[in-house]
Amino acid sequence: MDSQSVNTQSSMSLLLIVLLCLSIFCLVVFLNVPIARQVIGFFYLTLVPGYVFLRLLKLEDLGSPETILFSIGFSIAFLMFAGLLVNEIGYMIGFPNPLTLVPLAITLNVLVIAFGILAHIKNMKLTLPVIQFRKVPLQLPFLFSIPIISVIGAVFVKSYGNNIILIFLLLLISSIFAVGMVLEKLLPPRLYALAIFVIAISLLYHSLLISDYIVSYGSDVPTELGVFQNTQSNAYWGATEFVPRFDAMLSITVLPTFYSNLLNIDPTWTFKMLFPIIFSFVPLALYRIWKRYIGEKYAFSAAFLFMAERTLYFEMVSLNRQITAELFFVLLLLVLLSDKMKPRYRVVCFMIFAFGLVTSHYALSEIFLFFISLTFIFSFLAKRPSRNIEPSMIALFFVVMFSWYIYTSGSAVYDSIVDYSNYVYSQVSEFFNPASRGGTVLRGLGLEAPPAMLNAVSRAFAYSTQLLIVVGFVGLITRRVRYRIDRTYSTFVFIAIVFLFALLLVPGLAETLSMSRFYHILLFFLAPLSMIGATFLVGLLSKRREKLLASILLLIVLIPYFLFQTNFVYEVTGGDSWSLPLSKYKMDSLRLYGGFGFIDAYSVFGVQWLSKTVNADRTRIYSDSASQRNPLIAYGGLRFEEVRVLSNTTKISSGDTVYLSPLNVADGKIVGEFSVFNSSELSFLNQTNTIYANGKCEIRKGT
Numbered sequence: 287m288d289s290q291s292v293n294t295q296s297s298m299s300l301l302l303i304v305l306l307c308l309s310i311f312c313l314v315v316f317l318n319v320p321i322a323r324q325v326i327g328f329f330y331l332t333l334v335p336g337y338v339f340l341r342l343l344k345l346e347d348l349g350s351p352e353t354i355l356f357s358i359g360f361s362i363a364f365l366m367f368a369g370l371l372v373n374e375i376g377y378m379i380g381f382p383n384p385l386t387l388v389p390l391a392i393t394l395n396v397l398v399i400a401f402g403i404l405a406h407i408k409n410m411k412l413t414l415p416v417i418q419f420r421k422v423p424l425q426l427p428f429l430f431s432i433p434i435i436s437v438i439g440a441v442f443v444k445s446y447g448n449n450i451i452l453i454f455l456l457l458l459i460s461s462i463f464a465v466g467m468v469l470e471k472l473l474p475p476r477l478y479a480l481a482i483f484v485i486a487i488s489l490l491y492h493s494l495l496i497s498d499y500i501v502s503y504g505s506d507v508p509t510e511l512g513v514f515q516n517t518q519s520n521a522y523w524g525a526t527e528f529v530p531r532f533d534a535m536l537s538i539t540v541l542p543t544f545y546s547n548l549l550n551i552d553p554t555w556t557f558k559m560l561f562p563i564i565f566s567f568v569p570l571a572l573y574r575i576w577k578r579y580i581g582e583k584y585a586f587s588a589a590f591l592f593m594a595e596r597t598l599y600f601e602m603v604s605l606n607r608q609i610t611a612e613l614f615f616v617l618l619l620l621v622l623l624s625d626k627m628k629p630r631y632r633v634v635c636f637m638i639f640a641f642g643l644v645t646s647h648y649a650l651s652e653i654f655l656f657f658i659s660l661t662f663i664f665s666f667l668a669k670r671p672s673r674n675i676e677p678s679m680i681a682l683f684f685v686v687m688f689s690w691y692i693y694t695s696g697s698a699v700y701d702s703i704v705d706y707s708n709y710v711y712s713q714v715s716e717f718f719n720p721a722s723r724g725g726t727v728l729r730g731l732g733l734e735a736p737p738a739m740l741n742a743v744s745r746a747f748a749y750s751t752q753l754l755i756v757v758g759f760v761g762l763i764t765r766r767v768r769y770r771i772d773r774t775y776s777t778f779v780f781i782a783i784v785f786l787f788a789l790l791l792v793p794g795l796a797e798t799l800s801m802s803r804f805y806h807i808l809l810f811f812l813a814p815l816s817m818i819g820a821t822f823l824v825g826l827l828s829k830r831r832e833k834l835l836a837s838i839l840l841l842i843v844l845i846p847y848f849l850f851q852t853n854f855v856y857e858v859t860g861g862d863s864w865s866l867p868l869s870k871y872k873m874d875s876l877r878l879y880g881g882f883g884f885i886d887a888y889s890v891f892g893v894q895w896l897s898k899t900v901n902a903d904r905t906r907i908y909s910d911s912a913s914q915r916n917p918l919i920a921y922g923g924l925r926f927e928e929v930r931v932l933s934n935t936t937k938i939s940s941g942d943t944v945y946l947s948p949l950n951v952a953d954g955k956i957v958g959e960f961s962v963f964n965s966s967e968l969s970f971l972n973q974t975n976t977i978y979a980n981g982k983c984e985i986r987k988g989t
Contacts, residue, residue: 300341304402307334308395315391315548327549328560335394336360338401342408343631351479352620355571356635359617362541362564362610363642368393369540373523383521385540387547394544425477429484432458436488440495440867447871449857452492456854459485460845463590467583467837475582479570482589486569489599489852490562492867499890500554500920501866502883505604507557508920510538515553515923518543528925534694537610537646557606565602565609569593571616575623576814579771583833584817587840591751592813594848597806600865608803611647614639615654616810622658622674623775636679644687649799651687653807656785658683661777672774740861744850750843755812758819759783767822775811782811816840879949880957883916888948892983893922899978900943900985902928908936909945912957918945933958934967938988944974948982 311330314322336357340348348356369385372393376384435458439451462481466473473481493503500507509532516528517539524533533539546556569589577585592598602609621627621635644651658675665672736742761767762779771779789796789804796804820843821836828835849855853865863869866882878884896918900907907929909918914929929945930936934956938944946965949955954965965971974986 299406300338301402301406304334304338304398304405308398312391312395315387318550324549324551328545328563331365331394331545331548332361332564333357334361335364335398335401336362338398338405339364342401342404343634345627345631348626351570351574355567355574355617355620358564358567359613359639359642362613363638364397365394365544366536366541366642366645368397369523369544370536373540376522385517385521385523385543385547390544390547423477425473426480429462429477429480432462432484432488433491436491437495440492443496443867443870444498449868449871452867453854453858455488455492456849456852459488460848463587463848464841464845466586467841468834470583475586478582478586478589479573482573482586482593483566483570485590486566486593486598487562489593490565490603493599493603494558494562496867496870497884498554498887499885500557501604501885502916503600503604503866504881504883505601506532507604507606508883508916509926510606511553511557511920512923512925514538514542514546514557518546518553519923531648532607534648534691535607535646537607541610542606561606561609562603564613568612568616569598571613571620572810572813575616575619575775578623579775580769580814580817583837584814584821587837587844588813588817590848591816591844592809594844594851595806595809596851597802599852601800601802602806605803607647608650611643611650612807614643614646615650615807618643618654619778619810623772624674632674633679637682640683640686644683644690648687648691650807651683655680655683655687657778657781660781661774664777664780665773670773672777674774738861740856740859744855747843747847747850751816751847754816754819754823754843756815756819757822758815758817759812761818761822762815767818767825769818778811779815782808786812875949875953876955876957876962879916879947880912880955880962883912885917885920886948886982888980888982889913889917890921891980892945892947892978892985893917895978896943896945896985897922897924906930906939906942907945908932908938908942910947910950910957911959912949913945913947917947931959932956932968934963934969936968936970938970938974940988942988944971944986944988946984946986951984952982 307330311327311334313319314326333354336359337353339360340353340356345353345356369390372384372389376382376389381389432455435451435455439449439455442448442451462473462485466478466481494501500511502508509529513528513532513535517523517533523536523539523543542553542556542561545551545560546553549556551560569592572592573585573589576588579585580588602612617639618636621632621639624632627635643654659680662672662675662677662680665675736745758767759779762769762771762776786805786808789801817836817840820839821832824832824835824839846855853863853868855861856863857865857868866873866878866884870878870884873882896907902924907918907924909929909932911931914926914931918924918929919926932944949957950965956963956965956968970988971986974988976984977987978985
């Protein structure tokens with residue numbers, strides 16, 4: 287970099303560096319030094335074990351970003367493995383609470399020291415660069431300020447209901463992208479990776495930090511938090527203890543328990559603060575893959591498209607097991623697409639990241655298996671076998687995946703796969719009924735009328751990104767573009783396109799995971815096509831200044847797309863905004879509590895009192911559907927099936943307990959299983975006594 291000179295002056299044994307880092311980590315953890323324990327501990331847990339192992343594999347020539355990415359991937363996989371090891375050994379020797387601070391710290395550090403000793407035996411040295419700062423580029427403090435602005439803006443929304451800082455943040459992110467595309471002197475390509483990381487973490491934090499509690503955004507985080515807290519409170523991982531399909535995932539049981547116990551972080555904030563940092567490396571890893579094929583600038587643009595799509599910051603923020611799985615998914619792609627890695631090291635990396643993916647998220651594991659299996663089959667049929675995807679890898683992944691799911695979750699995951707398959711099969715008869723594809727697919731195909739003019743404009747820009755993808759695919763298969771993409775990635779792209787059309791055509795298929803999440807995953811392969819499509823279209827019109835014109839076209843499409851996806855346009859124009867960070871202050875309570883699953887302090891205090899006072903095994907508990915799937919399972923330690931849903935025909939017996947949330951008490955709305963009705967219709971309330979009230983939340987008992 288221009289701002290600094292680096293001189294290599296000395297080398298030290300890697301073992302000494304490892305012991306130094308370990309000593310600092312143990313010091314801040316066992317002395318419980320505030321802030322230092324959390325910050326230093328997080329960097330140690332997330333980087334050091336993986337980096338030492340990476341050095342053992344002699345993968346020093348990966349480049350700095352890949353070194354960081356692989357170090358993080360290895361570290362997280364080892365945390366999951368170490369936690370599992372402690373759990374199983376503790377069970378065998380009769381130790382009932384193995385997942386506590388001391389056993390976890392000892393096991394992890396023993397593994398780290400073992401890696402360090404092996405490195406010492408191999409006489410491996412770590413070169414220490416001496417960095418002399420002359421001038422810090424203005425871009426660095428500016429880029430590092432973006433996440434700070436995001437955090438401050440979210441706090442302002444939480445404390446004062448003021449969204450002006452977040453509005454400024456979204457404009458700032460748009461400006462960063464624009465500058466990176468047309469003014470390389472202000473944002474040079476060497477800073478693209480950092481820009482992608484800070485944009486990703488800023489978008490994630492702007493959605494998460496608007497509350498002191500989790501926000502479900504209609505996703506699974508309440509159940510994930512319930513499973514996590516059950517594991518942590520028991521200090522033991524049981525694969526079928528709480529919700530079998532979720533308990534089988536180490537990504538939301540052992541991994542957050544490791545972080546929470548060693549760093550002394552509340553479970554809620556483990557999910558809200560730490561997991562987004564991990565997730566922010568996913569678009570960075572995708573950028574590193576894409577830039578090999580389409581260059582730095584267009585890879586930066588593809589990463590912006592990936593981050594601009596609303597699923598990243600409005601849905602994925604509440605899917606922590608998929609957050610972890612996507613990191614392993616993209617690392618597996620890096621391994622399979624690398625042309626620098628030796629075969630034996632490729633297999634080792636594949637095995638470790640495959641273990642991480644399988645134990646993180648079952649649906650994403652199935653999708654990955656689908657991609658690599660079809661890629662191998664297509665290559666075999668074309669008599670041009672892939673050098674990087676071997677039959678043994680596919681067989682290994684298959685065996686590990688199905689063995690883990692069948693034996694750790696009591697076949698709950700396998701049963702869910704069968705149920706989804708049966709559901710899709712049952713929908714085949716509805717092939718000619720467009721509604722069988724779901725609302726998201728109908729909107730994507732333009733078969734659902736937009737509710738307002740702004741929505742029509744928003745869809746126009748969304749369709750434009752999809753059109754660029756289609757055009758890019760046509761240019762790629764007709765070889766009318768100058769980009770040369772290797773056979774493996776080209777096959778991935780072809781499979782992704784076929785998968786996308788299957789989601790649009792096969793009734794019920796998109797509903798097995800949700801179309802938005804499927805599309806988010808497929809963008810791993812399809813996002814670069816939009817950049818190829820832009821250059822292809824511009825090239826058809828004029829070959830002069832093709833790169834500049836393509837960049838301008840991408841700006842015209844992607845910046846409005848981003849501003850519509852974040853609901854910025856709806857908020858500033860007074861339209862119907864579905865952005866919780868920007869528009870919570872004016873949202874209807876039914877949308878806030880029922881749709882987004884917002885949880886406030888009144889709800890949490892009531893749930894915590896209920897969990898301490900009422901025994902769910904001895905009494906029937908009732909609540910509306912919104913409370914059942916959000917605060918009661920997240921903060922009450924109750925299983926989904928332990929809570930009955932209220933209706934206007936519910937009859938309460940003596941001793942039964944009724945939980946009424948702020949939506950029920952303050953706003954008089956009850957979210958039933960199939961409809962919404964007024965609390966005044968609950969005639970049985972006259973036969974109950976209030977045993978708890980905090981102003982907006984009540985708990986009643988049948989007389």
